[in-house]
Amino acid sequence: MQASDMRARDMKAVVFPGQGAQSRGMGRDLLDAFPESVGQASDILGYDLRRLCLEDPDRLLNRTEYTQPALFVVGALAHRRWREENGDAAAFFAGHSLGEYCALHAAGAFDFATGVRLVQRRGQLMARARGGGMVAVVGIDEDRLRELLGEGGFTTLAVANHNTPTQHVLSGEAGTVGALETFLEDRRVRCVRLKVSGAFHSPLMRPAQEEFAAYLRAFRLGDPRVPVIANATARPYPAGRTAELLTTQITGSVRWTESVHHLLDQGVTEFVELGGSVVGRLVDQIRTAPRPAARASASAPASQPVPAPEPAPAPAPTPTPRPAPAPGSTPAPDPTPTPRPTASFRPEDLGSAVFRRRLGLRYAYVGGGMYRGIASPDMVVALGRRGMLGFLGTGGSSPADVEEAVRTVRARLGDGQPFGVNLLADHDDPAAERAMVEMLLRQRVTVVEASAFIRMTPALVLYRARGLRRGADGAPVCDHRVVAKVSRPEVAQAFMSPAPDAVLERLVREGALGAEQAELARRVPMSHDITVEADSGGHTDGGVATVMMPAMRGLRAEAQRRHGYTEPVCLGLAGGLGTPEAVAAAFMLGADYVLTGSVNQCTVEAATSDAVKDMLQGIDIHDTEYAPAGDMFEMGAKVQVLRKGVFFPTRANKLFSLYSHYDGVEDLPDRTRDLLERTYFRRSLAEVWEETRAHLRARGRQDVLDRAGKNPKLRMALLFRWYFAYTARLALHGGDDRTNYQIHTGPALGSFNQWAKGTDLESWRRRHVDEIGLRLLQGAAAHMDAMYRHWHGTPSSTAGTPLPRTPEPAHTGTP
Structure with missing residues (x-):
C-alpha cells in the first residue's frame, strides 16, 4: 500500500456540536479531570460552571446565555483529553x-480563557x-423547500x-414561522418548531452581530x-479573517x-x-445521501436583502491596493470582478x-415631536402601532397636559x-x-427627544442618569434613552460625551442621584442616538x-475612540426629508435612522387646525421663509415657517429689527406703535403687557417682572414674545386672522x-402619518x-421611485 493511500485512510476530521447537545450531567468526567480549567471558566463567567452542568438546580442550562459557555467548556476539555490520547492527529476541525x-x-486560534469570554458574550447577545x-423541516430536499416557500x-x-440534504432549519419573524408551520402541515410536510427565543442565523440577528463585532475588536x-471549516463559507478559514467570519456566522447560515x-x-x-453525539448522526446522513446539485449560494434565500450600512460593521480584511497604470497604458482587467448586486432592499x-x-422598532423611522402638541397622541399611537417611533409634542404645554397625553398614548x-x-x-x-423631567420620571417614560439644548442641563442629566443601572457584567445598562436633535458640532460633542462632572456632583449633593448612578453616567454618552438636523421646519440653523453628516460621523468616531463606549452611537438625519429619494440619500450618507x-404636520393625526392643513396641502418647495424664534427671541435664533398666504414672517422679522434698534417700546415712533397695535397685535400695547404680566x-416668574x-x-x-404665542394659537385653533398665522x-x-400629486395622498384628509412613513421607506428602498x-449596468424594472402605493394593514404587533 502506498503512503498516499495510508494518509487518505487515516485522515480524521474532529467535529463539535452546537446548541441542542446540552443535558444535565454532561461532561462529568471531563470536569473532574480538569478542575483548574473549570475554576478559570467559573471565575470568568461569574457562576459555578460545574454545578450548572452536573446539577442545574435553577434550570438554567437550556437558556442560551448559559448553554453556550457550558458547551464550549465541555467541548474544549473533550478535545484536550482526545489530544492527550491521540496527539495532533486531526487533519481538519469543524463545528456546528x-x-x-x-x-x-x-486549532490554536485563541486560548481557553478567550474562548470562554467570546461564547459568554455571544450567548448573552443571542439570548x-x-x-x-x-422551525426544522424534515424529509424534503432544498429545491422542494424553496418551491414551497x-x-x-x-x-x-x-x-x-x-x-x-433533507433537513433544514428556517428562521425569521415568529408570526411568519408559525404561519409556515400550518402551511407545511397542510401539505403533510414534517416540521418541528424549535424552542428558541430568537431567529438565530438570520438577518434578524443583526443587532447581536453588530454588538459582537464591536466586542471582538478588543x-x-x-x-x-490546522484547517477549520467555517459555517459561513463551508471552506477553511483564510488568514486574517477569524473575527470577520465569526461575526458573519451570527446572521449567516450554518452550511453543514x-x-x-x-x-x-x-x-x-x-x-x-x-x-456530544448530535453532529455525528448528521454526518452519517450526509455521507449516505445523494449529493444535491450545485447551487450559486446556499447561504440565504434568493430574496434576502442586501444589508444597509451599519454604524458598527463587522471587521473586514484590508484589500491590497492595485498599482495605478502607467500614463498612456491600458489598465489590466480586474482578476476578481465584484459581483453585481441582485437582491432587493426592504424598508425594514x-x-x-x-x-x-434598542428602541423596539420595526423600521428605522421617527416622527419628531412638533411644538404645542401638533405631534398628538393620535400621531404617536399610529406610528407606534406600525413599528415606528413617534414623539409627543410638548413645547408650550404644561407638565399636566403632557402627563395626560402620555396616559392616553400608553x-x-x-x-x-x-x-x-x-x-x-x-x-x-x-x-x-x-x-x-420629574413628570416624565413619574410616568416611567423611557425615551425622550431632547430639542433646542445648547448645554447639558441638570434636568436632562437627571433624566439620563436616573435610567442607569449596573448589569450582570458590571457594565451600565441604559433604561432611559435620549434621542438628541443637534445642528451644531459643539452641541453634538456634548451629547456624545458623558454627563458633565459638575452637574452630576450637584445632583448627588441634592440627593436627586445616587453615587452609583453618577459613576455609571460617566461611562456612557448623554445620548446614544443623535439626530443631525439639517435645514428644517421650525428651529433651524440652516445646515x-x-x-x-460627514462631519458628525467624524465626531462620532472620535468620541467612540476617546471614551471606549461598548454600545455604538447612532446618527439619524432630519430636515428636508419629503420624498423617497431624499430618504434614500439620508441612508446613503450613513444615517442610522431618519426623522x-x-x-407629518399635514396629516389627519396632526393636532392643528383644518385651515392650516388646507394651506399646507398646496405649498411648493419655495413657499417657506425664516423668522425669529419666539422662545429664543433675544438670542436671534431662527425658525422656518410658511410664507405663502401669511404675513407672519415679515412681521416677525420686523419685530426683531425693532428690538435690535431701540432700547424700549417707549422709544418707538408713534407711527410704528400704531402699526403694531392695529395690524400685528390687534390690541393696545397696554393690553398686551397686562396679558404678559398675568x-x-x-408661572411664578415674578423675578422676571421685577427685572422688566x-x-x-x-x-x-x-x-414682542407675546406676538409669537398669539400667532401660534391662531394657527392651532384656526382663528379668523389668517394673515398672522405662525406655521412651522x-x-x-x-x-x-x-x-403625492395625482395620488390618493394628494388630499391631507387621506394622509396618515404612519402610511406616509411606510411609503417613504418603500420608495427609498x-x-x-x-x-x-x-x-x-443591471436592467431594472424600476425606472424611478414609484408613486405611493395603496395602504396595507397597519402593523399592530410588537416589533
Whole structure:
C-alpha cells in the first residue's frame, strides 16, 4: 500500500456540536479531570460552571446565555483529553454553529480563557433576541423547500441551518414561522418548531452581530494552525479573517452539508465528534445521501436583502491596493470582478439594526415631536402601532397636559409598542424644565427627544442618569434613552460625551442621584442616538445635510475612540426629508435612522387646525421663509415657517429689527406703535403687557417682572414674545386672522406635495402619518435598488421611485 493511500485512510476530521447537545450531567468526567480549567471558566463567567452542568438546580442550562459557555467548556476539555490520547492527529476541525468556537480553540486560534469570554458574550447577545422563531423541516430536499416557500409567500424566511440534504432549519419573524408551520402541515410536510427565543442565523440577528463585532475588536484572534471549516463559507478559514467570519456566522447560515462534502472531497475518512453525539448522526446522513446539485449560494434565500450600512460593521480584511497604470497604458482587467448586486432592499432593513433593536422598532423611522402638541397622541399611537417611533409634542404645554397625553398614548398602545416624549430646553425657566423631567420620571417614560439644548442641563442629566443601572457584567445598562436633535458640532460633542462632572456632583449633593448612578453616567454618552438636523421646519440653523453628516460621523468616531463606549452611537438625519429619494440619500450618507417633521404636520393625526392643513396641502418647495424664534427671541435664533398666504414672517422679522434698534417700546415712533397695535397685535400695547404680566405671574416668574420693571429692553422683548404665542394659537385653533398665522414648516412638505400629486395622498384628509412613513421607506428602498442596478449596468424594472402605493394593514404587533 502506498503512503498516499495510508494518509487518505487515516485522515480524521474532529467535529463539535452546537446548541441542542446540552443535558444535565454532561461532561462529568471531563470536569473532574480538569478542575483548574473549570475554576478559570467559573471565575470568568461569574457562576459555578460545574454545578450548572452536573446539577442545574435553577434550570438554567437550556437558556442560551448559559448553554453556550457550558458547551464550549465541555467541548474544549473533550478535545484536550482526545489530544492527550491521540496527539495532533486531526487533519481538519469543524463545528456546528457554537461548535465552531471549540474547533477554532482546538486549532490554536485563541486560548481557553478567550474562548470562554467570546461564547459568554455571544450567548448573552443571542439570548436578548426576541420576536423571532425557528422551525426544522424534515424529509424534503432544498429545491422542494424553496418551491414551497415561494408558493406560500414565505421568502422572507432565511435557511438558518443546512443540516443534511433533507433537513433544514428556517428562521425569521415568529408570526411568519408559525404561519409556515400550518402551511407545511397542510401539505403533510414534517416540521418541528424549535424552542428558541430568537431567529438565530438570520438577518434578524443583526443587532447581536453588530454588538459582537464591536466586542471582538478588543481581542487579537489568530489564524487556525490546522484547517477549520467555517459555517459561513463551508471552506477553511483564510488568514486574517477569524473575527470577520465569526461575526458573519451570527446572521449567516450554518452550511453543514456543504462543509461535510468539502471534508469528504479533501479525503477525510473518519469523523470524530467531541462534546456530544448530535453532529455525528448528521454526518452519517450526509455521507449516505445523494449529493444535491450545485447551487450559486446556499447561504440565504434568493430574496434576502442586501444589508444597509451599519454604524458598527463587522471587521473586514484590508484589500491590497492595485498599482495605478502607467500614463498612456491600458489598465489590466480586474482578476476578481465584484459581483453585481441582485437582491432587493426592504424598508425594514434600511438604517441601523442596533437603533431598531434598542428602541423596539420595526423600521428605522421617527416622527419628531412638533411644538404645542401638533405631534398628538393620535400621531404617536399610529406610528407606534406600525413599528415606528413617534414623539409627543410638548413645547408650550404644561407638565399636566403632557402627563395626560402620555396616559392616553400608553392606554392605546400595546405592550412593547414604542413611543417617546419631546423634551424642549427651557432657556428662560430651568425650574419648568425640571418639572417636566420629574413628570416624565413619574410616568416611567423611557425615551425622550431632547430639542433646542445648547448645554447639558441638570434636568436632562437627571433624566439620563436616573435610567442607569449596573448589569450582570458590571457594565451600565441604559433604561432611559435620549434621542438628541443637534445642528451644531459643539452641541453634538456634548451629547456624545458623558454627563458633565459638575452637574452630576450637584445632583448627588441634592440627593436627586445616587453615587452609583453618577459613576455609571460617566461611562456612557448623554445620548446614544443623535439626530443631525439639517435645514428644517421650525428651529433651524440652516445646515446642509451633505456637509453635516460627514462631519458628525467624524465626531462620532472620535468620541467612540476617546471614551471606549461598548454600545455604538447612532446618527439619524432630519430636515428636508419629503420624498423617497431624499430618504434614500439620508441612508446613503450613513444615517442610522431618519426623522421627519414637516410632512407629518399635514396629516389627519396632526393636532392643528383644518385651515392650516388646507394651506399646507398646496405649498411648493419655495413657499417657506425664516423668522425669529419666539422662545429664543433675544438670542436671534431662527425658525422656518410658511410664507405663502401669511404675513407672519415679515412681521416677525420686523419685530426683531425693532428690538435690535431701540432700547424700549417707549422709544418707538408713534407711527410704528400704531402699526403694531392695529395690524400685528390687534390690541393696545397696554393690553398686551397686562396679558404678559398675568402669564408670568401664573408661572411664578415674578423675578422676571421685577427685572422688566427696571429694564425697558427686557420689557420690549416680553411684549414682542407675546406676538409669537398669539400667532401660534391662531394657527392651532384656526382663528379668523389668517394673515398672522405662525406655521412651522419646511420645503420638505412642498416636495412631498409634488410627489403625492395625482395620488390618493394628494388630499391631507387621506394622509396618515404612519402610511406616509411606510411609503417613504418603500420608495427609498426601491430607489436605492434601482440606482444600484443602474450603477452596475443591471436592467431594472424600476425606472424611478414609484408613486405611493395603496395602504396595507397597519402593523399592530410588537416589533
